[in-house]
Amino acid sequence: MKYASLNNLALLCALCFLGANTSRGVDIYVRAEKTSLTLPDGKTVEMWGFIRDADNNFATLETTAGYGFQGRSIEIPPTGAGNTLVIRLFNRLDVPTSVVIPGQNGYAAAAPHATFVDDLGRTRARSFVAETAPGAVGVYQWNNVAAGTYLLHSGSHAALQVQMGLYSPLTRQQSNTSPYPGVQIPASRQATLLFSEIAPDVHDAVQEGNYGPTPVDPARQMTSTMHSRPRYFLINGVAYSQAAPPPDIVLGGNRNNPLMLRLLNAGLDAHVPVVGGLPVSAIAEDGALYRYPREQSAVFLPALKTTDVVLTAPVGARLPVYDRRLGLVNDTQSPGGMLVYVQN
Amino acid sequence: MIARASSRRKEHGLSRRERNHVPMNTRHGGFLRIGIAAAAMLLGAGATAQMQMANHLIDGITGPAFTLTAKAAYLSTPEGNSIYFWGYAGGDGPAQYCGPTLIVNQGQAVTVTLRNELPVPTSIVFPGHTGVTAAGGSPGLLTREAPAPAGGTAGTVTYSFTASRPGTFLYNSGTRPDLQIEMGLVGALIVRPAGFNPMMPATWRAYTTGDTAFDQEFLFLLTDMDDTIHSEVELQVLIGGPIVADTAAYFPVYWFMNGRAGPDTMAPAGAAYLPHQPYDCMPMMRPGEKLLMRVIGAGRDPHPLHHHGNNALVIARDGSPLRAPSGPGGGAGADLAYSVFTIPATPGGTTDAIFTWTGRGLGWDIYGHAPGDPLAPYEDPEDHGKPFPAVLPTLQDMTFGQMYSGSPFLGTLGSLPPGEGGFNASAGFMYMWHSHAEKEIVNNDIFPGGMMTMLMIEPWHMMP
Incomplete structure (x- = not known):
């Protein structure tokens, strides 16, 4: 570089x-x-x-x-x-x-x-x-x-x-x-789903100037992210909410043809995307095309991993994509977290 | 010696094989006796006692029509805790942790009617299957739900799908899964391939191809548990308040195999003192046999299931055989199976692997043969007649575990002081199978326990 x-x-x-x-x-x-x-x-x-x-x-x-x-x-x-x-x-x-x-x-x-x-x-x-x-x-x-x-x-x-x-x-x-x-698979049949987490104590400490060696308030000092835990779980920067659900991801093109989801995990923990419970074909990992597709229905996505999956969904299907690792809350509120719908 | 040891084993309630060879009324599977013997037979000096080692199929209930009831109960952990949980019951039976293993045949139209006796709506999803439809109940985020009981009547919903492909699958709650899966609403679903006959081991295959044939079959449904969540929910149910649990703070302290924590994993299936945890998890096999491991990540965390003794060949993932698509000319695709000694169980995922063991490569004759002796079944000729590579101390200098047979050799009992040993009447070998995340082999910080069991290698023949 x-x-x-x-x-x-x-x-x-x-x-x-x-x-x-x-x-x-x-x-x-x-x-x-x-x-x-x-x-x-x-x-x-x-x-x-x-x-x-x-x-x-x-x-x-x-x-x-x-x-x-x-x-x-x-x-x-x-x-x-x-x-x-x-x-x-x-x-x-x-x-x-x-x-x-x-x-x-x-x-x-x-x-x-x-x-x-x-x-x-x-x-x-x-x-x-x-x-x-x-x-x-x-x-x-x-x-x-x-x-x-x-x-x-x-x-x-x-x-x-x-x-x-x-x-x-x-x-x-x-x-x-x-x-x-x-x-x-044309771009119109593709969608990107970025999984991420928010550990609010870290963000609060940064915002308040209490993260690092010279905190504004020594009593609230945070010296590392070691002990923080995520309490919000997002897909494409949005946590699911029943009151204000995120808009569906609508795929165009010929809906009889396969669709591709680019799955990425920016969180510190592993997550496991499930696409409506359907079997999917993982075709690439970390940007590298597999020699043969790998059929699965729960995609293990460790931190900073990318995996591309292909599936054929019924025309008109509205598929819930969610985290089987169960990041499905917003702090203490449920339902929430890593849930979004993909419309074919 | 044999009779005394067997008797003692039964006295301690550990004659698991004897209990399991007759399937329970509500169960399918367990050990299927092949052969005639009911006990070891002594045939005189120099003769071989023929043991009644059986072939095992996974316990479960057969369909294709099932009624499951979601209800609350208490499970036991080996260090003495009793934990409130929500589980699926077969019909009107007791709630189970894990839920009943549903066993169907490929091509069958499966219906699962869910009755809900919990104070909250609940549902079931069936990952890995297409065309699942739901009828009744009320809409939910992932599927239709069975409402909480109203006026004393349980809410119901019915799911239907065709078991179009064989394999290992799981089912679990699709309603607030972060809480309800944690509370115990999980179970296994096994689809037998066409042509499978439980009474004919020659037909036993995990999938349609011959390279998935097996002799023994065991389930490893792995779960984790934070009992503080269960305590919170128990209290909230008791006072009739809303169910509010902080699942984001999840910190498991219990780990289970088929709903039991070690060493209860090795207690008999259907043990009376574990009324809500009927499934054991103790694999057993003879040298040279193919043991099918059906591994399910049913909890929230991934778990590395480490199987001592030998590598296993991973043949399928999430019900899909590891085989490449056929090429342009047709025929079988490339074999993508691979060999490992630790199977990573992904949450919501399943893995099928075939484990074999013959003692090959140990560098000594596990049977204690002299060089001129005949080979035992599946014995590795390379090590035939090679001496045991250590000098055993005298009995006066030894302490004894309950599983020590008195001999280092497979199928050979040795002298033991009165009152010692006795739990290993067939002089088998054992290997620990456990989570390789070592903190997971405890019960709430008490070692040993958790996600831990033993593989028992039984000899083909008992040597006198």
């Missing part, structure tokens, strides 16, 4: 004029910023999110597109449009951050990962890759970007920053009608 950090506004503006698609690949403009999320029981938590800058221009900050934690994919044009991916990350957070994409092996590293000196004087790693300072724009590059389903996430203090929401699906089609070589 090639990296450069630009604190200079002039250089920042210069970047704004770079085209989104180049002859060698694609440039993606992404911001990391604070936002908030209101959960079904009224609880509001601070979130940190990656959001695509819609016009590939940091001079204006569009807010129309959804955040990565809401399941909004960063979609790379199909192979043939070039195989180099450049992500320009504008860090609008108060802390350094970075981007990694497990499974995309074509890193082009140009700067070392960040370190810090601990209380004992030891130099220790703080990130997996080079960081982008607050207010700066970092440039990250991958060569030979492969088709598939990937989970982009923060590579800095990941135990905290991933929990805070710094993740996003990243997808690439093999072609406009094919997610993988030899698999013919």
Whole structure:
């Protein structure tokens, strides 16, 4: 991964004029910023999110597109449009951050990962890759970007920053009608389902300035995420609520044909998506196409795993997709959590 | 020696094989006796005593029409706890943890009528099956539900589907699953392939192909439990309040195999002191046999089921054989079965595996043969006649477990001081089968227990 950090506004503006698609690949403009999320029981938590800058221009900050934690994919044009991916990350957070994409092996590293000196004087790693300072724009590059389903996430203090929401699906089609070589399923027959969790004590500590070594209120200090537990469970950034259920995911195209669900888990715990109890064919894992499909009806999805499943559903079916690991509450309220309906 | 040991074993209520060879009226399966013997027969000096080792099918109730009643009861844990739970009962029987194992044949039209005696609505979902329809009751999030009783009348709902494919499946509540699965509303569903005859072991296959044939069959339905949730619910039911349980704070302290925590897993099926936990979980086999493991992750957490003794060949997942689709020319697809010594049980998922054991590779003759002796059935010739690789201490220098036969050799009893041993009348070998998440082999922090049992290797022939 090639990296450069630009604190200079002039250089920042210069970047704004770079085209989104180049002859060698694609440039993606992404911001990391604070936002908030209101959960079904009224609880509001601070979130940190990656959001695509819609016009590939940091001079204006569009807010129309959804955040990565809401399941909004960063979609790379199909192979043939070039195989180099450049992500320009504008860090609008108060802390350094970075981007990694497990499974995309074509890193082009140009700067070392960040370190810090601990209380004992030891130099220790703080990130997996080079960081982008607050207010700066970092440039990250991958060569030979492969088709598939990937989970982009923060590579800095990941135990905290991933929990805070710094993740996003990243997808690439093999072609406009094919997610993988030899698999013919058009985009209209595909949906992305991102499973994630909220441990509210972590978000509250961050929001109140009590996370880390210098808390505002020492009595409420949180020094790590070690003892926190998720109490909200979301699909595409939404927890199910009977009072305000999330809209169904409606798949178009020829409903007699198979459909594909890209399943991703950004939580700290494993989850087990079930698609209406129907048998499904898992065709790819971590963005890699299986040699043979694997038939199953409960898809084991450990933390930061992606799995693509294909199934044929009855025309008109409304399939409940839920977590058999039973993340099906909103704090103490039930029903809730990881439940959404997919309409064929 | 044999008679004395057998008698003592029965006195302790552990003559499991003898209890199981006659199926209970409400059960299907258990040990099916093949052969004639009712007890070991001594045939004189130098002769072999023929044991009545049986072939085992999973206990359950046969359909295809079932009535299950959801009701409350109390289950027992080996360290002395009694826990309020919700379970499925077969008809008007006692609530069971886990629910009755439903056994049907491929192609049968299955109907399950659910009667609800719980104070909340409930339902059943049947993952892995297509075309499941529900009639009666009221709409729910995942399926139609049986309402809570009104005016003393249980709510009902009926589910129907065709068991179109053989395999291992589970069923569980589809209503507030985070609570109701935790409370115990789970069970196994087994679909026998066409041509399966429970009275003819030669027809026993897990799926349609011959490479899924087996001699012994055991269920490993794995669950976990946070008893604080059960206590909360019990109190709320008692005072007639709303059922509000904090399942997000789930922290299990009990782990079960077929509804029992170790060492109750090895107590007899249908033990009178476990009236709501009728299923045991103690696999038994003879060397060379194929033991079919039907493993179900029915709880909330994944569990790594570690089977000592040998690897097992995983042949199916969620009722789908691990075989690639046929190629363009037809015929069988590639065999995708794989060998493991720990089976990861996914919540809501099932795994079928075939375990075999002959003692191969141990490096010594498990029968204690001299080099010129004939081979025992399925004995590995490589180790024939190789001596036991240790010098046993004298009896005066030993302490004895109840399962020690007095000899290190399979099927050979040895001298024991009076009052020692006696629980291993056939001089079998044992291997622990347990969760490899080691904290799960306790009962509320008391070791040993939890998700733990023993595989019993029985000899083909008892050596005098």
